[in-house]
Amino acid sequence: MLAYTAKRVAWMVPSLFVVSFMAFVLIQLPPGDYVTTYIATLAASNETVDQNMVAELRSRFGLDQPFIVQYGMWIWGILSRGDFGLSFEWQQPVSDLIWERMALTLILALSTLVLTWAIALPIGVYSAVKQYSIGDYFVTALGFIGLAIPSFLFALVLMYVAVVYFGQDVGGLFSEQYQNAPWSWAKAADLASHIWVPMLILAINGTASLVRIMRANMLDELPKPYVTTARAKGLSEFRLLVKYPCRLAINPFISTIAWLLPNLVSGAAIVAVVMSLPTAGPLLLQALMSQDMYLAGAFILLLCTLTLIGSLISDLLLAAVDPRIRLE
Incomplete structure (x- = not known):
């Protein structure tokens, strides 16, 4: 029973890596990103958005980086510091x-x-x-x-x-x-x-x-x-x-x-x-x-x-x- 338990726990580690990657992919599958949603909310309130502001927001949240870089930074922060990143909407640490x-x-x-x-x-x-x-x-x-x-x-x-x-x-x-x-x-x-x-x-x-x-x-x-x-x-x-x-x-x-x-x-x-x-x-x-x-x-x-x-x-x-x- 101990060998079976150790084997199952060992398999959980790669499973979590695969699941985390798939979750990151699925979240980004819809068109656009958080900045796009934020701009649409401002436009609905009849507020104009400057393109420089859009570029600044993407750079601030790291959304101008390639997908694999964003995932790597996120998963490394979790493993090294227990840091799940910063919530875009709440402007607070996710943890x-x-x-x-x-x-x-x-x-x-x-x-x-x-x-x-x-x-x-x-x-x-x-x-x-x-x-x-x-x-x-x-x-x-x-x-x-x-x-x-x-x-x-x-x-x-x-x-x-x-x-x-x-x-x-x-x-x-x-x-x-x-x-x-x-x-x-x-x-x-x-x-x-x-x-x-x-x-x-x-x-x-x-x-x-x-x-x-x-x-x-x-x-x-x-x-x-x-x-x-x-x-x-x-x-x-x-x-x-x-x-x-x-x-x-x-x-x-x-x-x-x-x-x-x-x-x-x-x-x-x-x-x-x-x-x-x-x-x-x-x-x-x-x-x-x-x-x-x-x-x-x-x-x-x-x-x-x-x-x-x-x-x-x-x-x-x-x-x-x-x-x-x-x-x-």
Whole structure:
């Protein structure tokens, strides 16, 4: 297992280089660059732009250099100094912009992951054990509704309920007095009082799909001979379910680690915009729209890093949980 882990970690290094290069290429594929977008914004405001100013801006941001030189300077700054470059739009170091947002994003992602598992696992097992019962039909109907409702629409509904019936402030993750305050226990408590709304919204869709997957896997395992043998030996129903079929049917939950973290960063951008969440999604979206290549490239590189780390963790946990997946 140690050799396999070391091999996977070693392969992550060239993978990140390839991904960073592809991300840099994709960001620059649209016509123009940040200066072009900036000039178009000024022109829309009926402001004239001198060509000397355009040339000065391109030279200032290094956009007059060849593509490969820009990429080389960016990746060398990351490797040598941990410097992700300067954000064109914000005129701040990229690292100052992304770390706090990534920290909040990871807190939200891990909280959503725990909530999703806590809801989907017992409901999926119950739905399979009580197949075709009233409870099974009820859970199935709720699952289809959860899959059908767009996340942003559910966000608007839940925001209305939270404000009208619970008096909850749903704008962002902090109260006004804690938005720019340094971290403290009071700020952490304020975060906990606000995070439940977006956490519930993001967990709904994932819970609905995982319930269906868990139910299907449990239905595949329950009729197998080892379950019948364990039941004939007098093993209690709860212990039987936890020790055997549930242990084998839980694989999809573990495999979600590989995609859930990056998906919550990129896929939940609309929910984050609707709820004014200070997470990575809205900032990434704005960076892509304005072609702020260093800011967008840093986010994409971090997303790919999360994907690779999540895939490694998933594979190791699957090997530990499922006896059928043993790595020499």
